[in-house]
Amino acid sequence: MRKQDFNRIAEYVWEIPTSYRDDMNVPARLYASERLLEAVLGEDDKSVEQLVNTATLPGLAGYALAMPDIHQGYGFPIGGVIAPRVEDGVISPGGVGYDINCGVRVLASRIHYEEAAPYLSDLATALYRNCPSGVGKGGSLQISKSDFVDLLHDGAQWALRNGYALPEDIERTEENGRLAGADVSHVSSRAMSRGIEQVGTLGAGNHFIEVDMIDEVFDEQAADAMGLAPGNLVVQIHSGSRGFGHQVCTDYVREFQSAAQKYGIHLPDRQLICAPFQSPEGQAYFGAMNAAANYAFVNRQVLAYHIRRSFEEVLAGKVDDWHLHQVYDIAHNMAKRETHVVNGETVEVVVHRKGATRAFGPGFEGLPPEYRPIGQPVLVPGSMGTASWILVGTEGSMAQTFGSSCHGAGRVMSRREAKRSVHGGTLRTELEQEGIHVRAGSMSGLAEEAPQAYKDVDEVVKTVSGAGIARKVARLVPVAVIKG
């Protein structure tokens, strides 16, 4: 792939026409600054080819898209967005990926950094102790099988009934933390077994809890609506559906191998495996995927409960108000049935966002009343030790990208190279010297997630903001990081 294979549509929009490859059904569009584009055109980088591969799927509306945090995945690129039509399009378990409804939740406080600074080390220790993390660790909840079925069906409502959520948390969660189409009858016993003991656990890899300070506010009205003020602390949670979602995806990627043949779908990569959305196979996966999505909403909600306990434990009586209120919770690995206007026509589509965030603009009825005038919050974690962002969706994202925006910084360095060039212990010392408290279960895991393994998140945000598919609200800088 070379730069001349792209047509520059706008300052931050690059198009690969269908003439690039015979099997493309729609053009592909990449949102990137010139610098970010050049960074993904290296010989060993397969991410743009992966974007082109997604443009070959049947029944697509508009374009196959990629956000500026694009990087190489398996099947879809991370940062990929497609919208197959409900009528004649597909649903792809390989496209959604293994960590179904991996996402981000942000909780905000009225605690000023200066007020909390003497206690941040204790806070990091309490968060690490109270929020189970690491590989395959059991959670803090004992759940019966029938209660687990209710959890998968009811999502965040289950958490509310069981005392892990506040009513206002639910209103400030994508889909109110519950997808109605969850169908547990299409979930395997293996997925049930992997998932039942992991509710309320962070996991390992790139998942984390981070305490940040609000560094700068760019939009006063939106920041006020979200309860964000400069100098105050916020918490980010990045986790997903744990072993439950991994098994649901594993089961359906396997099962769909024969479905694709049955429906005569030809794919450039077997991991893009899919079936018609309206087929029995497609609907079975959609039901199981929605159950996994509900699991993930509960998982982040229970983690939020443990985080609030930790704040109370360490800061009650020491700061004026230790409470945390939810800003929002969003998914970034999902396939969702939505209505969009494409080329002037209203179409029902199944928007696949793989490492991309829903970013609905002002006026969207699914938002709580205080967010309707400003648009949906878009939560963009940076790499460990660098900035993160809170943005809002715009009219531009609705018009250009099926209401989608970026989800993070995006990797540039392989895990192998990161381990080779970064020493986990040294990195931890460097972060501590910058005033960032680190609690991590694995030093090599820490090295793999080093900031230098990621793109510059500020450049990514500059791009989505410049392209008009999100608007800046606040920039966050880390003060404590908890990793498995």
Place this chain on the structure above:
Amino acid sequence: MSDQPWEEIEHSADWALRVRGEDLRALYENAARGMIALAGGEADPDQPAVSHDFALSAPDAETLLIDWLTELVYLIEDKSLVISDIRVARIENFSLEATVRGTPGGHFSKHIKAVTYHGLEIIRRDDGYEATIVFDV
């Protein structure tokens, strides 16, 4: 063929292993050994060892390889099984019989979410077989 029958290769977001074997049986065994080495298990010395037997069939060789490794991913996560011994007894017509031995209740330094089909192809070489496997981590 180098002495080490597997090597980690560059992949920006996940893990990729290039695995070799003098025959298919060795390829499947070495793929499992390479994956287990990446997971970095540490056994609980107080736990007794257990055995698990497998009989798997698939429509093609690549799917059989994924099914086989996926069985082990499940055991690692669901039983926290630190696998110490792998024997593929028979492999023909996309069917496999194997036994693994290990200790449950262990700890792991890396989490393998799943084994992917991405770019997977078992290639015949002069000195045996080779496959590159991408794991979601």
